[in-house]
Amino acid sequence: MPALLDRLLADERARFIVIGGINTVVAYGLFAAFEAAFGGRYLLSLLLSYLIATMLAFVLHRRFTFAVTGRARIVVDLLRFESVYVVMLAANAVLLPVLVELAGWSSLAAQAAIVVVTTIMSYLGHKFFSFRRPRPRARGGV
Template sequence: MASERAVGLDAPDDLVAPPAGMHGDRGPLFRLIRNQKLAFLVVGVLNTGIGFGFYTLFLAAGLPYLAALVVAHVCAVLCAFVLYRNFVFVVRGHVLRDLARFELVYLASLGTNLVLLPFLVEVVGLGPLLGQAVVTFLTTLISWFGHRHFSFRRASRPSHDAAIPGGHR
C-alpha cells in the first residue's frame, strides 16, 4: 500500500510513513526535515550531544566516571523521550508504557556502556571522555534499532475485513 511506504525527500506528505511500525502524526521537525527517518537521526545526534554534555558536567562536578554515566543516562533518556515523542513522532496515549519501552532500549545501551567503558578506561588506558566517545558509537546503533522496532510502536490496525472472522460479513 502506497501510504505505508517510507519514501525519499521529494515524496508528497501523504506518502511518508514513520519507520518500522511507528504510528502517529509527523512531528514539527518534519516541517524542516521532510524525511522522518532523517528527523529521527537528527534528534538522536542532538540527544547524544546532550547526554555527552551531562556526562561531562557530572564529571566536572566531581562524580566518579561510572556514577556520572548513570546520572547522565537518566537525564539524557528523559530528554530524548520528550524530543522523540514531541518533535519526531507525535504519538498519543500510552505515555508510561512508551517511556518504559523507551527506557528498556536505553538500559540495553547503558548495560553495554557499563561493561565497555571500564574496559576502555581501566584496561586499554583511555581517559573517561575518550572512552565514552568510543562507546557512544555502539550504543547509538543499539538505540537506533531498538527505537525503530520497539519504543513508540503501536499495534497495526487491522483492516475492517480482517476484524471479521472469515474475512467477510
C-alpha cells in the same frame, strides 16, 4: 534549501539523527560536566547524565521522531523506552571500564566511541519496540 530541509525532516531516520544528535550533545556535555565535578568518577557521571538525558530523549523522540501523540499509552511508552535505554546503559557500563581501565583510554574518548554503538542500538530499539504501534487491520476480506 527549505524544500530540502522539509524533505529530510519528513524522513523518520533523519529526524532520529537530528533529535539523537541534540540528545547526544546534551548527554555528552552532562557526562563531561559531571566528570569534572566529581573528579573522574566516570560511572557516577554516566548514571547521572543518563537519568537527565533519557527524559529529554523520551519527550523529543516520542513527539518529533516517531510522532506519537496522546496520553493513553504514555506510561507504557516510557517503560518500553527506558527498557531500551537500560540495555544501552548496561552495555555502556561494561564497555566504559573496559576501555578506560584495560585499554587505557580517557573516559571522554571511551564515552565518545561508545556513543556510536549505542546510537544504532537506540534507533532500532525505539523504532521496533518503544514506539511501535499495532498495524491497523485491513477492512473487508477476500
